Amino acid sequence: MVPAPAFTLEPMGEDALLLRFGERIDAALNAQVHAAARALRDAALPGLEELVPAYASLLLRLDAATAADADRMSAMERRVRAVLDALAGGAEAPAGAAAARAIEIPVCYGGDFGPDLEDVAAHAGLDADAVIALHAAGDYRVAMLGFAPGFPYLLGLDPRLHAPRLATPRTRVPAGAVAIGGAQTGIYPRALPGGWRIVGRTPLALFDLAREPACLLAPGDRVRFRAIDAAAFARLAGDGA
Numbered sequence: 001m002v003p004a005p006a007f008t009l010e011p012m013g014e015d016a017l018l019l020r021f022g023e024r025i026d027a028a029l030n031a032q033v034h035a036a037a038r039a040l041r042d043a044a045l046p047g048l049e050e051l052v053p054a055y056a057s058l059l060l061r062l063d064a065a066t067a068a069d070a071d072r073m074s075a076m077e078r079r080v081r082a083v084l085d086a087l088a089g090g091a092e093a094p095a096g097a098a099a100a101r102a103i104e105i106p107v108c109y110g111g112d113f114g115p116d117l118e119d120v121a122a123h124a125g126l127d128a129d130a131v132i133a134l135h136a137a138g139d140y141r142v143a144m145l146g147f148a149p150g151f152p153y154l155l156g157l158d159p160r161l162h163a164p165r166l167a168t169p170r171t172r173v174p175a176g177a178v179a180i181g182g183a184q185t186g187i188y189p190r191a192l193p194g195g196w197r198i199v200g201r202t203p204l205a206l207f208d209l210a211r212e213p214a215c216l217l218a219p220g221d222r223v224r225f226r227a228i229d230a231a232a233f234a235r236l237a238g239d240g241a
Helices: 027-043 070-088 117-124 128-137 230-238
Strands: 008-011 016-020 048-053 057-062 102-109 140-145 152-155 170-173 177-181 184-187 192-194 197-201 222-228
Touching: 008 070, 016 070, 027 048, 027 057, 027 070, 027 140, 057 070, 102 128, 102 177, 102 230, 117 128, 117 197, 128 197, 128 222, 222 230
Parallel strands: 102 222
Antiparallel strands: 008 016, 016 057, 048 057, 102 197, 140 152, 140 222, 152 184, 170 192, 177 184, 177 197
């Protein structure tokens, strides 16, 4: 059960409100963010166009008519507070409320697919197979999408695998790279610069404009990794995974 949220509500620019639940990266705070997002989405408040979760905050983007009218803005703030007060009071989720999706991500670890795997293992005082086993055993949650379209910041990394970012970031990290940065793990959706330590690579396309929705993962999704070999990677990549 997600604890009752304590929050502040403040303007953000000309057409948005920001709900703050805290100031740190914390799984419990992030769970409150996603519980609030679900409650507000289910409430279908008039004038609320988009919800954008982050680690400890939730952005509420409003339509132009609401943003331009002080009375409508005040009414929106009251409605938002009422929804969250009901959540704090233990109100049941509406019938049909969507449960978090569970997504499996196949990953080929080590070698050319994960050039930093051995460094992560050395930092952890483990061998490479133990790092793979720990990483693939994690039950992760998409805390937020950011940095680039489709890039998931995943909470749930085993503390033994926490590793510092590279002192000098790479100018190009391949699409699908599965990497560790500090206490987080994530997946590069396309070729990008990056300083996280690459432990493997998935053949799945994390972001594809020809797909609906374009992002494979969404905030709040649960993620599990599954170790595969190079042959399976090639087969899945060839199938357009």
